Amino acid sequence: MYLLAALNALASLLYSEGRRATLRYAALLLLVSAVMRCPTLLMHNFNVDEAIYTSMATEMLDGALYFRDVVDHKPPGIYYIYAAVYAISGRYNLHAIHVTLFITVALTGLLLCFLGRRLFGEQGHRAGRLAGLLYVVVGATGPPMDFQAANAELFMNLPIVAALLSYVQTRQQAGRWGYLWAGLILSCGALIKFQAGFVVLAIALHLLWTRPPRLAPLLLGLVGLLIPFASHAALYLGLDAWDAMWWGLTFNTRYVSASGVGFQLMRALIRSLVFLGLAFPLLIPAAAFAVGRGGRGEPGTPRRLAWRFLLAWLLTAAAAVSVGGRYFLHYYIQLMPPLALMGSERLLQWSAGRRWLPRLAAALVGLNALTWITVSFLDRPLRPHETWHYDRYAAVGRYVQQHTSPDARIFVWGDSPNIYLWSRRRMGTRYLWVNYQVGRIWGTIYDAVDGPDPPPHLIAHETWPPLLRDLERNLPELIIDAGAGGLDEFDRLPLGRFPRVAAIVSSHYTLKTRVLGVPIYRRTRRPPAEQEGRP
Numbered sequence: 001m002y003l004l005a006a007l008n009a010l011a012s013l014l015y016s017e018g019r020r021a022t023l024r025y026a027a028l029l030l031l032v033s034a035v036m037r038c039p040t041l042l043m044h045n046f047n048v049d050e051a052i053y054t055s056m057a058t059e060m061l062d063g064a065l066y067f068r069d070v071v072d073h074k075p076p077g078i079y080y081i082y083a084a085v086y087a088i089s090g091r092y093n094l095h096a097i098h099v100t101l102f103i104t105v106a107l108t109g110l111l112l113c114f115l116g117r118r119l120f121g122e123q124g125h126r127a128g129r130l131a132g133l134l135y136v137v138v139g140a141t142g143p144p145m146d147f148q149a150a151n152a153e154l155f156m157n158l159p160i161v162a163a164l165l166s167y168v169q170t171r172q173q174a175g176r177w178g179y180l181w182a183g184l185i186l187s188c189g190a191l192i193k194f195q196a197g198f199v200v201l202a203i204a205l206h207l208l209w210t211r212p213p214r215l216a217p218l219l220l221g222l223v224g225l226l227i228p229f230a231s232h233a234a235l236y237l238g239l240d241a242w243d244a245m246w247w248g249l250t251f252n253t254r255y256v257s258a259s260g261v262g263f264q265l266m267r268a269l270i271r272s273l274v275f276l277g278l279a280f281p282l283l284i285p286a287a288a289f290a291v292g293r294g295g296r297g298e299p300g301t302p303r304r305l306a307w308r309f310l311l312a313w314l315l316t317a318a319a320a321v322s323v324g325g326r327y328f329l330h331y332y333i334q335l336m337p338p339l340a341l342m343g344s345e346r347l348l349q350w351s352a353g354r355r356w357l358p359r360l361a362a363a364l365v366g367l368n369a370l371t372w373i374t375v376s377f378l379d380r381p382l383r384p385h386e387t388w389h390y391d392r393y394a395a396v397g398r399y400v401q402q403h404t405s406p407d408a409r410i411f412v413w414g415d416s417p418n419i420y421l422w423s424r425r426r427m428g429t430r431y432l433w434v435n436y437q438v439g440r441i442w443g444t445i446y447d448a449v450d451g452p453d454p455p456p457h458l459i460a461h462e463t464w465p466p467l468l469r470d471l472e473r474n475l476p477e478l479i480i481d482a483g484a485g486g487l488d489e490f491d492r493l494p495l496g497r498f499p500r501v502a503a504i505v506s507s508h509y510t511l512k513t514r515v516l517g518v519p520i521y522r523r524t525r526r527p528p529a530e531q532e533g534r535p
Contacts, residue, residue, distance in 0.1 A: 025110070025132075033102045036137060037105070040094075040148055041098060047146070048417055049152075050150055053079060058426065068241040070427065077188065078192050081192070085097055101155070108135065112131045113128035115168060119168065123348060127341070131344035134282060134365070135336055141368050147372070153333035154333060157336070160196055160199055162185045163182045163183070163185040176217075183200075187225045195331075199316060203312075259324075267327045275335075282339040289307070290314070321335065326442075347361060393422045395516050395518075400423035409426045410428055410478045412433075413494075413495040414434065416488045428470070429466075429470035434467070437459070439453075474527055478522055479521040482518060485518030
């Protein structure tokens with residue numbers, strides 16, 4: 001499904017006016033995208049999410065069914081992307097993932113260019129080109145763990161922009177079936193992150209904001225959006241895996257409700273202020289576009305329609321950022337496309353008759369970009385706490401590679417998926433972490449080593465039996481106690497505190513070594529499947 005958005009971008013490129021100039025512009029975007037993200041080609045993963053997506057995608061390439069055989073509460077789209085890239089380039093090839101990200105970001109910038117042409121009339125060509133370039137540059141200027149990593153938001157933005165381009169084209173041409181196509185493309189984004197579905201609210205708001213209001217396009221878009229989800233539901237019903245899918249989806253209610261209102265508001269204030277500082281080259285002109293009379297235009301004019309469309313998009317994207325109250329900085333990336341369009345139009349308006357302004361803006365954006373590229377290259381020295389952890393991931397990973405075969409399974413107790421990535425070994429259970437079992441919900445006060453014990457409703461007691469069954473059936477070759485090694489805030493939760501897991505370890509494993517303080521247990525007998533001669 002994700003190919004729909006990419007194909008839509010290529011089709012827009014091939015059938016656009018001034019094809020040669022458009023190709024040159026697309027090449028420029030790709031070059032700028034590669035330069036802005038070049039640290040990812042020289043560094044290891046910046047964010048644990050890349051380790052999560054890699055480990056589970058690798059299992060899916062071996063036939064594992066998402067939600068049932070590998071468990072997460074995200075939608076499956078990002079895992080499909082990683083699995084597709086690894087199927088072509090080879091497993092654990094993060095460089096291939098990052099090159100795919102270069103291309104995805106450049107395509108998103110290209111579609112923003114086409115959308116700007118549609119929205120801004122005569123000035124649309126210049127505004128669109130500037131918007132695409134600003135998105136590619138500013139979208140990579142920030143802390144590398146949020147803005148350099150191949151996170152879901154950057155992949156999600158491509159189908160969002162493609163869907164909205166299809167919507168605007170269909171509306172301007174008085175068409176009908178383009179709304180269905182827009183819904184289908186948007187579903188690609190929603191399968192990557194549910195928050196992409198908030199764009200439907202932007203479309204609904206824009207349709208209801210016009211005179212007369214039109215509901216038929218909205219219904220067609222909803223049908224397109226729901227088709228892939230209905231197909232997934234039918235697939236899981238047919239595979240008798242509905243309960244697994246339902247648990248993965250409904251766990252999000254616990255995830256969203258885990259933080260108190262006060263914690264969410266404080267986190268929102270702090271993270272939003274940080275984002276304001278990071279994205280100021282876009283935010284200042286975008287704010288002027290949103291509130292200024294020149295941005296709104298006169299009633300009934302194309303500029304007024306564009307103003308309503310972009311404002312609706314920005315507001316619903318901001319609502320999507322707020323879902324769950326986590327406010328991780330990479331969540332704000334979904335604000336970048338509408339901000340780039342709004343800011344580019346306003347910058348061009350301000351630049352009329354002021355030759356110094358474009359030079360000043362270019363200097364500020366360039367200095368900001370250069371600063372964050374440098375920070376990305378210096379990520380490890382600038383974050384000694386993370387370096388301490390990565391030293392242990394690397395050391396444990398080397399040990400595992402040296403003492404196990406490539407097809408071996410391991411189990412990491414704690415919340416350290418990076419060990420699977422650095423080890424390049426398969427998961428010993430369906431769970432990549434044990435946060436579900438102990439109630440350590442990410443991005444809350446319960447996820448800190450000195451935080452309070454989680455309330456009972458956050459502990460997914462129903463996940464203990466599958467975890468124990470997997471351990472007893474598979475008996476992974478190594479068990480690594482990341483908690484006892486002081487990794488990733490699990491210091492107070494070593495596996496010895498949990499009798500049922502400790503009993504399996506004491507019965508079938510022996511402590512083999514400690515690598516930089518991280519205990520590693522080795523299996524003393526073969527798993528039941530091998531004893532019975534089954535593959």
